[in-house]
Amino acid sequence: VNQKIRIGIVGYGNVGKGVEKAVLQNQDMELIAIFSRRSLKNTQSGVPAVDIAEIAEYKDKIDVMLLCGGSATDLVEQGPRIAGMFNTVDSFDTHASIPAYYQSVDEAAKSSGKLAAISVGWDPGLFSLHRLLGNSVLSQGTNYTFWGKGVSQGHSDAIRHIEGVKYAIQYTVPREEYIHAVRAGKNPALRTEDSHLRDCYVVAAEGADITTIEHQIKTMPNYFAEYETKVHFVSEEDFHTNHAEMPHGGFVFRSGETSQGKNQILEFSLKLDSNPEFTASVLAAYARAVFRMAKEGKSGAITVFDIAFGLLSPEDPAELRKKLL
Amino acid sequence: VNQKIRIGIVGYGNVGKGVEKAVLQNQDMELIAIFSRRSLKNTQSGVPAVDIAEIAEYKDKIDVMLLCGGSATDLVEQGPRIAGMFNTVDSFDTHASIPAYYQSVDEAAKSSGKLAAISVGWDPGLFSLHRLLGNSVLSQGTNYTFWGKGVSQGHSDAIRHIEGVKYAIQYTVPREEYIHAVRAGKNPALRTEDSHLRDCYVVAAEGADITTIEHQIKTMPNYFAEYETKVHFVSEEDFHTNHAEMPHGGFVFRSGETSQGKNQILEFSLKLDSNPEFTASVLAAYARAVFRMAKEGKSGAITVFDIAFGLLSPEDPAELRKKLL
Numbered sequence: 001v002n003q004k005i006r007i008g009i010v011g012y013g014n015v016g017k018g019v020e021k022a023v024l025q026n027q028d029m030e031l032i033a034i035f036s037r038r039s040l041k042n043t044q045s046g047v048p049a050v051d052i053a054e055i056a057e058y059k060d061k062i063d064v065m066l067l068c069g070g071s072a073t074d075l076v077e078q079g080p081r082i083a084g085m086f087n088t089v090d091s092f093d094t095h096a097s098i099p100a101y102y103q104s105v106d107e108a109a110k111s112s113g114k115l116a117a118i119s120v121g122w123d124p125g126l127f128s129l130h131r132l133l134g135n136s137v138l139s140q141g142t143n144y145t146f147w148g149k150g151v152s153q154g155h156s157d158a159i160r161h162i163e164g165v166k167y168a169i170q171y172t173v174p175r176e177e178y179i180h181a182v183r184a185g186k187n188p189a190l191r192t193e194d195s196h197l198r199d200c201y202v203v204a205a206e207g208a209d210i211t212t213i214e215h216q217i218k219t220m221p222n223y224f225a226e227y228e229t230k231v232h233f234v235s236e237e238d239f240h241t242n243h244a245e246m247p248h249g250g251f252v253f254r255s256g257e258t259s260q261g262k263n264q265i266l267e268f269s270l271k272l273d274s275n276p277e278f279t280a281s282v283l284a285a286y287a288r289a290v291f292r293m294a295k296e297g298k299s300g301a302i303t304v305f306d307i308a309f310g311l312l313s314p315e316d317p318a319e320l321r322k323k324l325l
Numbered sequence: 326v327n328q329k330i331r332i333g334i335v336g337y338g339n340v341g342k343g344v345e346k347a348v349l350q351n352q353d354m355e356l357i358a359i360f361s362r363r364s365l366k367n368t369q370s371g372v373p374a375v376d377i378a379e380i381a382e383y384k385d386k387i388d389v390m391l392l393c394g395g396s397a398t399d400l401v402e403q404g405p406r407i408a409g410m411f412n413t414v415d416s417f418d419t420h421a422s423i424p425a426y427y428q429s430v431d432e433a434a435k436s437s438g439k440l441a442a443i444s445v446g447w448d449p450g451l452f453s454l455h456r457l458l459g460n461s462v463l464s465q466g467t468n469y470t471f472w473g474k475g476v477s478q479g480h481s482d483a484i485r486h487i488e489g490v491k492y493a494i495q496y497t498v499p500r501e502e503y504i505h506a507v508r509a510g511k512n513p514a515l516r517t518e519d520s521h522l523r524d525c526y527v528v529a530a531e532g533a534d535i536t537t538i539e540h541q542i543k544t545m546p547n548y549f550a551e552y553e554t555k556v557h558f559v560s561e562e563d564f565h566t567n568h569a570e571m572p573h574g575g576f577v578f579r580s581g582e583t584s585q586g587k588n589q590i591l592e593f594s595l596k597l598d599s600n601p602e603f604t605a606s607v608l609a610a611y612a613r614a615v616f617r618m619a620k621e622g623k624s625g626a627i628t629v630f631d632i633a634f635g636l637l638s639p640e641d642p643a644e645l646r647k648k649l650l
Contacts, residue, residue, distance in 0.1 A: 018583065021583060021584050022583065025464045025465055025583070026464055095650070098646055098647070098650050099643065099646060099647050102646060119650055124650045126458075126462075126591075128649055128650045129634050131649040132634050132635070132637070132638060132645060132649050133451075133634055133637065135638060135649065136610040136613075136634070136637035136638045136639075137451075137603075137606050137607050137610045137637070138606060139350045139351055139606075140350055183596065185596070185598075258343065258346060258347065258350070258599060258602035258603060258605070258606050259346050259599070259602060261598070262598040262599040262602055263598050264595070264596075264597050264598060264599070264602070264603045264606070265595065265596040265597070266451075266593075266594075266595055267592070267593070267594045267595075267596070268591075268592070268593050269591075269592045270589070270590065270591055270592075271508065271510070271589075271590040271592070272589050272590070273510075273586070273587040273588050273589060274583060274584075274587040274589070277583035277584060277587055277589070278462075278583060278589045280583070281462050281463060281464075281583050281589070282462050285461040285462045288461075303635075303646060303650055304634075304650075305633060305634055305635035305642065305645055305646070305649075305650070306633050306635050306642075307633055308630060308631050308632055308633045309454050309457050309458055309461070309629075309630055310457070310628075310630035310631050312457070312458065312461035312462070313457060313460060313461045314461075317630065317631075318424065320457060320630055321423055321424060321427060321628060321630070322423070322424050324453055324456045324457050324460065324630075325420070325423055325444055325449045325453045325628055325629075325630070
C-alpha cells in the first residue's frame with residue numbers, strides 16, 4: 001500500500017480553508033497541520049492548528065506545504081523561506097513580479113534540494129496553460145482573455161478606501177458581445193478596458209455623500225477611469241444577503257489560421273461558484289505532481305508549464321491511457 | 326544559433342498535407358522529406374517526395390517523423406516499425422486499441438532508444454488532456470464530451486457502402502440544449518446517443534430508391550439506429566459545392582462540487598474550420614516536445630499525458646513565464 005501524501009497548509013484564509021476541503025476529497029492525501037501567524041482556536045476538519053513559528057519542527061512530517069497567503073506581503077517572504085525547508089505549492093498571482101519571485105524561490109529551493117511550484121491556480125495557472133497551448137498549436141493567431149463575472153479583491157479594496165464607504169464589492173463583467181465575436185472567428189482588436197465592465201455595489205456610511213463617492217470611484221485612475229463603471233448603492237442587509245459569495249471565472253481564447261481562410265479556435269473557460277475553493281482544488285492536484293517530481297530528484301522552482309498533466313492524477317498511467325485518452 | 330528540428334512526414338493525405346503547412350508556420354522546424362507508398366509527382370511545398378521503402382536511409386537526416394496514416398491499417402504496422410528507427414509522433418485514434426498500440430510502439434521505441442508520442446491530436450489528444458485535468462482538479466464530478474458540428478469519416482463511409490449511394494457525408498451535431506444545461510451546472514445524466522444528432526447528406530445514384538436508402542441509414546445498428554438521424558438527398562452539384570469542407574470541433578466539460586452547493590465548471594472547446602489542418606498543427610507542436618525529450622535521453626512510448634506544455638513552445642522558459650504565465 002502506498003503511503004498517503006502528507007500535506008501542510010500555511011495560511012488559513014479562504015484559500016487555506018478551501019485546501020482543507022480539497023485534501024479531504026483526495027483519498028491519497030492526508031492533512032497533517034495548518035500553520036498560521038494567528039492563534040487558531042480550531043479548524044474546520046479538526047486537524048491541528050500550529051503556530052507558524054514552529055514550522056521547522058515538521059520537516060520530516062510533511063511532504064508538501066501548500067502556501068495559501070496573499071502574494072503582496074505573505075508569499076514574497078514565506079515562499080523562499082519555506083521552500084528552504086519543504087516542497088511547496090503556492091498561488092503567487094502578481095503577474096508582473098513572477099520573474100523576480102521565481103528567482104528567489106528557485107535559489108532557496110535549489111539550496112535545500114526541495115521542489116517549489118509557484119503561481120499555481122487559474123490565473124496564473126490554468127489560464128496561463130491555455131495561453132501557452134494556444135500559442136504553441138496555432139503559431140499564427142490572437143489570444144483573448146476575459147475575466148468574470150467575478151469579484152476582484154483589488155478593486156473592491158480600492159473602493160473601500162474611499163471616505164464614506166462602509167462596505168463595497170466589485171464585479172468584473174466580460175462583455176458578452178465580444179465573447180460572441182471571438183467565438184464567431186471575427187478576431188476583433190480588443191483592449192481589456194473595452195471588453196469588460198466594472199459593476200460596483202456600495203454601502204455608504206450614514207451621512208456620506210453618495211454623489212461624491214460615485215464620482216471618486218468612476219474617476220479613479222487604473223482601476224475604474226478607463227472602464228465603463230456602474231455604481232449601485234445598496235443597504236447593509238442587501239449587501240450581506242446578496243454579495244457574500246465569491247463567484248468568478250472567465251475565458252481564454254486562441255484564434256488563428258492554419259492556412260488561408262481556415263480559422264481554428266480554442267476556448268477554455270471556467271464558471272466557478274467559489275473562486276477560493278477552486279484555486280484550492282488546483283493547488284491540491286499540483287501538490288501530487290510536486291510530491292512525485294521531488295521524489296524523482298527534481299529541485300528548484302517550477303511552474304504549471306513544467307508539469308505534465310499525468311502527474312496531477314492519483315491514477316496509474318496505464319489506467320489513464322485506457323480510460324481518459 | 327540552434328539548428329532547426331528536422332521533420333519528416335509519412336503519409337500524404339489530408340493530415341500529411343496539413344503538417345506540411347504547419348511546419349512552414351514554425352520557424353524552428355525544417356521539412357526534409359515526405360514519405361508515401363504512392364509515387365508522388367510533387368508536393369505542395371516542393372519538398373522531396375520519397376518512396377517509403379527508402380525511409381531507413383534518412384535515419385541521420387530526420388529528428389522527428391510525423392506519422393499521418395490512418396489508424397486502422399497504416400499505423401498499427403508503421404507505428405512500431407518506424408519507432409524502431411526514428412523519434413515519432415502519430416495520431417492513432419482508435420480509442421479501444423490504444424493500450425495494445427501503446428505497448429507495441431513502446432517495445433519498438435525502447436529497443437531503438439527512440440521516443441514515440443502516440444495518439445496526439447484533439448480526440449484523443451487535447452480533449453483527453455481536459456478529461457484528465459478536470460478529473461484531477463475536481464475529484465468529485467461528472468465529465469461530458471460533445472462532438473461537432475463536424476464530419477465523421479466512419480459514419481460517412483458507412484452510408485457510402487449502401488447500395489444506390491453515390492456520395493454521402495455525415496455531420497455529428499451536438500444538441501445545444503444539453504450543452505446549455507451542462508454550462509448552467511445542471512449536471513444532467515446524458516448518453517452520447519441522446520446528446521447528439523446525426524445529419525446526413527446523400528447523393529443517390531440514378532434510379533436508386535431513396536426511401537430504401539433512408540430506411541437503411543436510419544436503421545443501421547451502432548451507427549444510426551440509436552440516434553435521431555436526419556437524411557437529406559441533394560444534387561451532385563449541391564453536394565460538391567456545400568459539403569467539401571471538413572469542419573469539426575466539440576466540447577469537454579468537467580462539472581463538480583468542491584463543497585456542498587459550490588459547483589465548479591471547466592469547459593474546453595474547439596471550433597475548427599479544418600479538422601485535418603488542426604490535427605496537423607497539434608502534431609507539429611508535439612514534435613518539438615518529442616525532439617527535446619529525446620535529446621534528454623527519454624525513450625519508449627509516451628502520450629500527451631506525459632508532456633509538459635512548456636515543451637510545446639519554441640520560446641525560452643523564462644520568456645514564457647514573463648509573457649504568458
